[in-house]
Amino acid sequence: MSSKPSFPRRHHGRSTRVEPLEPRHLLNCYTLMDLGTLGGADSYAFDVNANDQVVGYSTNANGQHQPFLFTDVNRNGRGDPGEMVDIGPANSYAWGIAPDTANVVGTARSAPLPNEADERAVRLSINQVSDLGLGDGSNAYAINTQGTIVGGALIQGRYQGFIRSPNGAVTAVDPGMAGAVYTDLRAIDFFGATIGNTRSFISEQGFLRRPDGTVTFLGHPDAQLPYSYAWDVAGSGPTAAGPYAVAGEGFNSAGEYRAFLYRSDTDTVTDLGTLPGFGSSAGYGVTSDGRVVGKAEPVEGQPGPSHAFLYHFGVMHDLNDLLPEDSGWTLTEARAISLDGSIAGFGIAPDGATRAFLLSPATPARVTGAHVFYNNSAFDDHDPAANAADDNAIPFGKEPLRIPGRPASSLNVTGYSKGINGIMVDVLDADETLRDLDFEFRVGNTTDPESWSAAPAPAAAPVVRPGAGQQGADRWTITWPDGAIRNTWIQVTTVMTDCTGEQTRDVFYYGNLVGDTGSTDLDLAVTPRDLALTRRAVGMAPTTPHLPMDHNRDGRVNVIDVALTWRNMGASLARLSALPAPASVSVAPEGAVVSATALVREERRG
Numbered sequence: 001m002s003s004k005p006s007f008p009r010r011h012h013g014r015s016t017r018v019e020p021l022e023p024r025h026l027l028n029c030y031t032l033m034d035l036g037t038l039g040g041a042d043s044y045a046f047d048v049n050a051n052d053q054v055v056g057y058s059t060n061a062n063g064q065h066q067p068f069l070f071t072d073v074n075r076n077g078r079g080d081p082g083e084m085v086d087i088g089p090a091n092s093y094a095w096g097i098a099p100d101t102a103n104v105v106g107t108a109r110s111a112p113l114p115n116e117a118d119e120r121a122v123r124l125s126i127n128q129v130s131d132l133g134l135g136d137g138s139n140a141y142a143i144n145t146q147g148t149i150v151g152g153a154l155i156q157g158r159y160q161g162f163i164r165s166p167n168g169a170v171t172a173v174d175p176g177m178a179g180a181v182y183t184d185l186r187a188i189d190f191f192g193a194t195i196g197n198t199r200s201f202i203s204e205q206g207f208l209r210r211p212d213g214t215v216t217f218l219g220h221p222d223a224q225l226p227y228s229y230a231w232d233v234a235g236s237g238p239t240a241a242g243p244y245a246v247a248g249e250g251f252n253s254a255g256e257y258r259a260f261l262y263r264s265d266t267d268t269v270t271d272l273g274t275l276p277g278f279g280s281s282a283g284y285g286v287t288s289d290g291r292v293v294g295k296a297e298p299v300e301g302q303p304g305p306s307h308a309f310l311y312h313f314g315v316m317h318d319l320n321d322l323l324p325e326d327s328g329w330t331l332t333e334a335r336a337i338s339l340d341g342s343i344a345g346f347g348i349a350p351d352g353a354t355r356a357f358l359l360s361p362a363t364p365a366r367v368t369g370a371h372v373f374y375n376n377s378a379f380d381d382h383d384p385a386a387n388a389a390d391d392n393a394i395p396f397g398k399e400p401l402r403i404p405g406r407p408a409s410s411l412n413v414t415g416y417s418k419g420i421n422g423i424m425v426d427v428l429d430a431d432e433t434l435r436d437l438d439f440e441f442r443v444g445n446t447t448d449p450e451s452w453s454a455a456p457a458p459a460a461a462p463v464v465r466p467g468a469g470q471q472g473a474d475r476w477t478i479t480w481p482d483g484a485i486r487n488t489w490i491q492v493t494t495v496m497t498d499c500t501g502e503q504t505r506d507v508f509y510y511g512n513l514v515g516d517t518g519s520t521d522l523d524l525a526v527t528p529r530d531l532a533l534t535r536r537a538v539g540m541a542p543t544t545p546h547l548p549m550d551h552n553r554d555g556r557v558n559v560i561d562v563a564l565t566w567r568n569m570g571a572s573l574a575r576l577s578a579l580p581a582p583a584s585v586s587v588a589p590e591g592a593v594v595s596a597t598a599l600v601r602e603e604r605r606g
Contacts, residue, residue, distance in 0.1 A: 029322070029361055029362040030319075030322050030323075030343070030359040030360060030361055030362065031077050031359070031360045031362070032323055032327065032329065032357060032358075032359055033072065033077060033078060033079055033357060033358040033359075033360065034078075034079050034349060034355055034356075034357060035054060035068075035070045035079045035083075035084055035355065035356040035357060035358060036058075036070075036079040036081070036083070036084050036355070036356075037058045037059060037084070037353075037355065038058040038059070038060045038061075038066045038068055038084060038086055039058075039059075039060045039061035040058060040059025040060050040061060040062075040063060040064075040066075041059055041353045041354075042058065042059050042353050042354040042355065043056060043057070043058035043059070043068065043084070043346065043354070043355050043356040044056045044057055044058070044346045044354065044356055045070075045335060045336070045344040045345055045346055045356035045357065045358070046094070046095050046096070046335045046336060046344070047094075047095065047096045047097045047142075047335070047336045047344065048097070048336045048337070048338045048342050048343070048344035048358065049097050049098060049099050049100060049101070049102075049338060050099055050100050050338050050339055050340060051071070051100065051102075052071075052072060052338070052342050052358060052360060053069060053070065053071050053097060053102055054069075054070040054097075054344045054356065054358055055067070055068065055069055055070070055087075055094035055095070055096070055097045055104050055106075056068060056070075056093075056094055056344075056346075056356050057092070057093045057094060058084065058356070060086075060090065062090075064090040064091060064112065065090065065091055065092070065093065065112045065113065066086050066088070066089075066090055066092065067086070067087050067088040067092045067093055067094035067104075067106055067124050068084045068085060068086060068087060068094065069084075069085050069087045069094065069097070069102060069104060069124075069126070070083055070084045070085070070356070070358070071083055071085075071102075072358075077360065085126055086126075087104060087124045087125055087126050087129075088106070088108065088122070088124045088129050089108060089129060091108070091109045091110065091111060091112045091117070092106060092107065092108040092109065092122065092124065092129070093106045093107045093109070093113070094106040094124050095107065095139075095140070095141045095142070096140070096141055096142040096143055097143070098143050098144065098145055098147070099144065099145050099190075099338075099339070100145055101145075102125070103123070103125075103143050103147065104123065104124040104125065104143075105121070105122070105123055105124065105132075105140035105141070105142065105143045105149050105151070106121075106122060106124050106139075106140060107119050107120070107121060107122065107138075107139045107140065108120050108122045108129065108131075118136050118137075119136070119137060119138070119139060120132075120134070120135070120136060120137075120138055121134045121138035121139050121140035121149075121151050121153065122140065123140070123143075123149075132149065132164060133168070134151075134153040134162065134164070134170065135153060135154060136154070137153065137154045137159070138151065138152065138153035138154065138162075139151045139152050139153070139184070140164075141184070141185065141186050141187070142185070142186060142187045142188050143188070144188045144189065144190055144192070145190055146166060146190075147166035148163060148164065148165055148166060148188060148192060149163075149164040149188075150162065150163055150164070150185035150186070150187070150188045150194050150196075151164075151184060151185060152182075152183065152184030152185065152196075153170075155170075155172045156172070158181070158182075159181075159182045159183065159184070160172045160173060160174060160183050160184075161173035161174075161175075161183045161184050161185035161194070161196045161198075162185065163185065163188075163192070163194065173185060173194070173196070173209060175196070175198050175205075175207045175209060175215045175217070176215060177198045177200060177205055177207075177217070178200065179200035179201060179202070180198045180199065180200050181199060181200060181201065182198065182199040183196060183197070183198040183199070184196050184197060185209075186230065186231055186232070187230075187231065187232045187233045188233070189233050189234060189235035189244065190235055191211050191235060191239070191240035192211040192240065193208065193209065193210050193211055193233055193235055193240065193242065193244055194208075194209045194233065195207065195208050195209070195218075195230040195231070195232065195233040195246055195248075196209070196230065197229050197230060202226065203226030203227065204226070204227050204228070204229065205217050205218070205219065205226070205228055206218040206219060206228045206229045206230030206231075206246075206248045206250070207230060208230065208233065208244060208246055208262065208264065210240070210241075210242070210244075211240040212240070216264070216267075218230050218246060218248055218260075218262050218269065219248075219250045219251075219260070219269065220250055220251060220252035220253060220258065220260055220269055220271060221252075221253060221269060222253040223250060223251045223252060223253060224251055224252070224253060224254070224255040225251040225255065226251075227250055227251055228248060228249070228250025228251070228260075229248050229249050229250060229282075230246050230247070230248040230262075231247055231248055231249070231282075231283065231284050231285070232246065232247045232248075232283075232284060232285045232286045232336075233245070233246050233286070234246075234286050234287050234288040235288060236288030236289065242264045242265065243263065243264045243265035244262075244263075244264040245261065245262070245263055245264075245286045245287070245288055245289075245290050246261070246262040246264075246286060247259070247260070247261060247262075247283035247284060247285060247286035247292045247293075247294065248260050248262070248282075248283055249280075249281065249282035249283055249294070252271050256274075256280070257279075257280035257281070257282075258271050258272060258273060258274060258280065258281050259271075259272040259273075259274075259281040259282050259283035259292065259294050259309075259311070260272060260283060261283065261286065261290055261292050261311070263290065272292060272294075272311045272316055273316055274296045274316070275296040275307055275309055275316060275318050277299070278296035278297060278298060278299065278306075278307065279296070279297050279298055279299040279300055279302075280296070280297045280300075281294060281295065281296040281297070281309070281316075282294045282295055282297075283311070284333070284334065284335050284336070285334065285335060285336040285337040285343075286337070287337055287338075287339060287341075288339070290312075291310065291311065291312045291337060291341070292310070292311040292312075292337075293308065293309065293310050293311070293319075293334035293335070293336070293337045293343050293345070294308070294309055294311075294333075294334060295307065295308055295309065295332065295333040295334065296309055296316075296318075305330055305332045305347075305348060306332045306333060307319070307320055307330070307331065307332065308320070308331040308332060308333055308334035308343075308345050308347065309334065310334065310337075310343065319331045319334060319343070319359065322359070327350075328349070328350030329347055329348065329349060329350060329357070330347050330348040331345060331347035331357060331359075332345075332346065332347045332348060332354075333345045333346055333347070334359075340361065341361035342358060342359065342360050342361065343358070343359040344356070344357070344358050344359075345357060363428075363429075364496075364504065365427055365428065365429040365437070365496045365504075366427070366428050366496075366504075366506070367425060367426065367427055367428075367473075367494055367506040368426045368427070368428045368469060368470040368471045368473045369424075369425075369426035369469055369470035369471075369473065370400040370402070370423070370424065370425050370426070370492070370506075370508050371394045371398075371400075371423070371424040371426075372394070372395070372398055372400075372414055372420060372422065372423055372424075372510045373390050373391075373393040373394045373395070373422040373423075373424060373545075374393040374395065374414075374416050374418070374421075374422065374545050374553040375390060375393065375418070375421045375422030375479050375482075376418065376421065376482055377393050377416075377418075377545065377552075377553035377554070378553055378554050378555035379392050379393040379544070379545040379553060379555075380392055380393040384459070384479065384482075385463075385479075386422075386460070386462075386463035386477040386478075386479050387463070388465065388468070390422060390424070390477060391468075392545070393422070393545050393553070394424070394545070395414070395545045395546050396544070396545075396546045397411065397546065398411060398412070398413075398414060398510075399411050399412065400412065400492075400508035400509060400510055401508060401509040401510070401511075401576065401578045402507070402508040402509075402578055403578055404578050404579060405577060405578065406577065406578050407575060407576070407577045408509070408511065408524065408573070408575060408576040408577065408578075409524075410516070410518035410519075410520070410524065411518070412509060412510055412511055413510070413511040413512065413513055413516055413518065413524060413573060414510065414511070414512050414513075414516075415512075415513055415514060415515055415516035415517060415518070415526075415530075415548055415551050416512060416514070416551065416552075416553060417514050417515075417551045417552040417553075417564050418482040418483055418486075418552070418553075419480075419482070419483050419484060419485045419486035419487075419512050419514070420480065420485040420486075420490050420510055420512045421459075421479060421480045421481065421482050421483075421484070421485070422477065422478070422479050422480075423477075423478050423490075423492055423510070424469070424475055424476065424477050424478075425439070425475075425476045425478075425492065425494055425506075426469025426470045426471070426473035426474070426475050426476075427469070427473055427474050427476060427494065427496070428469075428471055428472070428473035428474070429473075429474060437476075437494070437495070437496055437497070438494075438495040438497075439462065439476075439478065439492065439493065439494055439495070440491075440492075440493040440495065441454070441455035441458075441478075441490060441491070441492060441493075442454060442455055442490070442491040442493075443455045443456075443485055443488050443489065443490050443491070444488065444489055444491075445487070445488045445489060445573060445574050446574050447574050447575065447576055447577070449489075449491050449509075449576070449579060452489075452491060455480075455485060455490060456480060456481070456484040456485060457480075458478050458479060458480055459479045459480055459481050460479065462476045462477060462478050463476070463477045464476050464477075465477070485512065486512055486514055487512060487513055487514060487568070487571050487573075488511070488512065488573070489509055489510070489511045489573060489574070489576060490509065490510055490511075490512075491507065491508075491509050492507070492508055492509070492510075493505055493506070493507045494506045494507075507578075507579065508578075509576060509578060511524065511573045511576075513525070513526055513568070513571055513572070513573055514526070514551065514564055514565075514567075514568045514571070515530055515531075515534070515551055515561075515564045515565030515566075515567070515568040515569075515571075516530055516548070517529075517530045517533045517534065517548040517549055517565075518548050519533055519548075523572065524572055524573040524574075524575060525570065525571065525572035525573070526565060526568045526569055526570065526571050526572070527569075528569070530565050531562070531565045531566060531569065533549055534549045534551070534557065534561050534562050534565045535562055536549075537549035537550075537557040537561075538557050538558055538559070538561075538562065539557065539558075540556070540557045541555060541556045541557075542555060542556075542557070543555070549561060551564045551565065552564065
């Protein structure tokens with residue numbers, strides 16, 4: 001049997017629908033952040049918002065409890081000094097934060113928990129602590145986007161749940177349980193649906209109160225003992241009508257104490273079970289798509305800490321299984337989960353102290369851009385090395401053939417006399433989830449890329465410039481010796497292996513026809529029209545790489561460019577259509593595949 005939890009739970013205040021994560025994005029797809037302390041040994045996290053701001057309390061250098069607000073200011077995925085900020089006086093506690101702002105509510109006490117003491121509901125901030133005017137014995141547990149606050153307070157001689165509007169008006173909430181002597185509200189969603197708990201002398205019951213005042217009492221069906229608790233609510237509809245998801249805990253029909261998920265659209269309670277080898281469980285945080293976080297406790301009489309869990313797609317996962325084996329952490333309680341899947345809680349750190357943590361879900365890597373450029377030309381200062389100057393050698397108007405089914409055109413073909421000797425791939429991997437990144441290169445001049453051969457070996461391993469690509473992506477630059485890939489197509493496959501071991505692939509194509517001006521899409525060939533256009537352009541001195549008649553990209557059009565077109569007259573490329581990314585990428589002969597994971601890792605670590 002589990003005792004009633006000793007710390008307030010958190011809320012989930014948005015009503016935005018979020019598509020569920022695919023199961024493959026679960027395991028090993030989180031980054032663990034130790035949030036540190038305010039100078040003492042321990043810290044505890046109780047809520048997190050969409051900006052990954054976390055609130056809770058920490059011991060200070062004097063051993064006192066101090067409320068905190070944590071923000072990863074530099075977005076480096078670490079709890080750096082100064083990012084956990086003191087937001088209130090000693091013996092105060094931050095229980096809830098608004099879903100999208102740093103509006104924080106909690107309790108100020110005359111003595112630390114778990115001692116009996118005077119306590120008052122407050123709004124907490126770095127510069128100011130505001131008493132909410134609810135008197136002694138009040139606690140504020142949650143705040144939504146609009147600034148509506150819920151909690152519990154002595155109202156008319158009885159401890160009741162309250163809803164405090166942004167203008168300060170207070171409404172007492174009585175769910176209507178016979179003989180109730182105590183009620184509080186623990187969470188509120190965007191439209192004002194709340195959940196809470198009410199107690200009589202013989203039972204305790206969690207409940208959902210909709211914005212219209214309708215109350216649904218919650219718990220496992222046919223519970224053997226009349227004890228259940230609701231700790232979080234998340235609305236998933238466009239209006240106040242819901243539906244709603246609620247996380248809680250209580251006795252089930254077998255007399256087991258288990259976490260549950262309530263869905264208002266089906267009016268059903270799901271017993272979430274517990275982790276293998278563990279006893280009771282409790283659900284503390286929930287998202288609109290039904291993800292639940294909480295804890296599983298050891299079987300009664302067995303030693304060991306509780307383990308934090310994530311329930312998702314019908315399976316309860318031990319969050320400790322998502323950590324590297326050598327992390328040194330034991331995550332004991334997950335108290336909150338944000339819309340994007342960030343999880344806050346606390347656990348046993350490697351030094352044996354209890355500390356607040358934030359688990360941030362990975363974002364699968366994706367290609368945001370691909371470019372051909374004229375390496376070793378006048379526009380990158382005739383430098384064959386890969387560097388930032390290469391950006392100046394990217395021609396305007398040239399784009400990869402990428403969309404499946406789209407036929408090739410002159411937009412996908414260069415006329416550079418040195419062939420395709422430079423490709424850039426922009427890979428967005430903000431959460432550093434890439435475990436491996438390979439490139440496969442094939443060349444050919446037929447409409448069947450699967451029959452093509454391995455491309456010549458690149459001149460060097462890819463060079464990575466973090467943040468230099470489109471949308472802030474990392475720009476990977478691959479170069480080949482001049483003339484190695486001429487009058488042919490190249491297929492570039494980027495193979496990204498995510499944190500689950502699942503591979504995704506992005507495929508695109510570029511072609512090269514020396515002397516081609518791209519004057520017509522009727523055929524992909526060097527024709528007399530290309531020769532005539534080049535002759536007419538003799539004497540021009542382009543300052544950008546965009547003029548197609550400057551075939552050797554030396555910054556001027558002259559007889560050399562005319563000769564290049566003349567010598568390649570009649571050369572053509574197959575009318576290729578882009579194919580979907582292959583289901584699997586075979587290992588090509590040596591020289592076709594470049595693996596360069598370590599390079600970007602070293603660049604990022606500095």
